[in-house]
Amino acid sequence: MILDLHSHSVRSDDGRAQVENYCQWVRKRALPIDGFVLTEHRQFDFESDYTALAREHGLVILKASEVETDYGHVLVFGVTPALVQAFDFASIRLPLVQVLEEAERHGAVAVPCHPGRTRVGMCAHVEERGPVPGVRMVEVYNGGSRGSEDEAAHALAERFGYQGIGGSDAHIVSHIGRCATRFPGRVQSEAELAEALRAGAFEAMSWKSKG
Amino acid sequence: MEIEGLKRRFLNLDFDERSFEVQKEAMLEFAAACGETAPRYTDPAHADFQAPPTFCARFHGRRMLPGDFPTLGIPLDAGKAVMPQQPIRAGVKLVGKSHLHDIYEKTGRTGRMIFLVSRMELYDEGQALVSIVDSRLVIRERPAA
Numbered sequence: 365m366i367l368d369l370h371s372h373s374v375r376s377d378d379g380r381a382q383v384e385n386y387c388q389w390v391r392k393r394a395l396p397i398d399g400f401v402l403t404e405h406r407q408f409d410f411e412s413d414y415t416a417l418a419r420e421h422g423l424v425i426l427k428a429s430e431v432e433t434d435y436g437h438v439l440v441f442g443v444t445p446a447l448v449q450a451f452d453f454a455s456i457r458l459p460l461v462q463v464l465e466e467a468e469r470h471g472a473v474a475v476p477c478h479p480g481r482t483r484v485g486m487c488a489h490v491e492e493r494g495p496v497p498g499v500r501m502v503e504v505y506n507g508g509s510r511g512s513e514d515e516a517a518h519a520l521a522e523r524f525g526y527q528g529i530g531g532s533d534a535h536i537v538s539h540i541g542r543c544a545t546r547f548p549g550r551v552q553s554e555a556e557l558a559e560a561l562r563a564g565a566f567e568a569m570s571w572k573s574k575g
Numbered sequence: 576m577e578i579e580g581l582k583r584r585f586l587n588l589d590f591d592e593r594s595f596e597v598q599k600e601a602m603l604e605f606a607a608a609c610g611e612t613a614p615r616y617t618d619p620a621h622a623d624f625q626a627p628p629t630f631c632a633r634f635h636g637r638r639m640l641p642g643d644f645p646t647l648g649i650p651l652d653a654g655k656a657v658m659p660q661q662p663i664r665a666g667v668k669l670v671g672k673s674h675l676h677d678i679y680e681k682t683g684r685t686g687r688m689i690f691l692v693s694r695m696e697l698y699d700e701g702q703a704l705v706s707i708v709d710s711r712l713v714i715r716e717r718p719a720a
Contacts, residue, residue, distance in 0.1 A: 377679070377690065377711075405681065432682050456682050482684045 365551055366569065367424065368400035368544040370439060370477060370503065370531020375412065376405040378535055383414055385537045387421035395541040396571075399424025401441070401531070401557065406431060406454045408443045426554050429453060435460040435476060435489040435496060439503065439531070442472035442558025460486075464498035473561040475529055477503040480516030487516050495524055501561065504528030505570040507542035508535075514570070529561070530568035543570045578689070581678050585644060591636035591673040595697075599665040602626045605633065625662040631697055631706040632657050636673040639693050639712065644675075647689060650712035658707040661699075669705065671695045676709060687716040 372379035414425040429440045447470040467474040479486035479502045504517045521528050530543035546567045547560050606616040615623040632655045676694035691712045
């Protein structure tokens, strides 16, 4: 199963895509993904229910978050109501250590994303202050990466033995599915996604060079 | 600048009020600029002739921020969102009332940014809410010297 693990809808302040339009794009373009995860900025979207939309298009649509830490942006998979109470998702100054620990405590998985990106990626912060204990994986393919940002992400993963995931970081419809992550089995819920990531059997994928 | 303090002090307080008259010619010009083809937006003789949904984005108050809002930097336009509530007809007079709807911060490639969402609510002469326009401003934090 292939899931785009990083996307934003109009629920994010800078998202310009309706979720339904993502679904239509995936099907119309016959993209090789089975679904996508909505990782809205600095929040977890408890309100939206995409069950009917997912069923209509035969896709898996899951929800997660992208939060902002002292080591850059971090995707959090398997968010629960209790985890949302554990730290302020809206803050832009979260300690990465706290996000990792709370995620672990609540059965979620925290993954630093676009680590090669200036200021909001982990690489530069690691160079400055050293690695952070508890990081197990990073996003090595990001659809919004420029220049050598993905290469820097791969180098970071190789240096510290991190596993890699992929996600498009789509904010507009045509960017969905540019990068993704392949899992050996079915993933149908947020809890299953967190479990699959913890299990460690996955592979980051990118179709960016194919246009 | 502490965001929570700004929110407590400035959110949801009207700081501007301005009247507008919706003219048929302006509606037609706006529809043409948007590339509208539906007769209800392009034909004044149409029974349901009305302004395009985003028409109210053209209205501006006398100021974008409260008069006593602190100078955080140079605000740049970060986009607009229009939430139409009712059809707007030619000749109607509207009153736009503005308040700060949200203040938040985020980080990006260029560093920390503060976003200010100035919301104008437009009412008709019967005090019915006809449209809500959010104008977003972004202020980039100055890099440390």
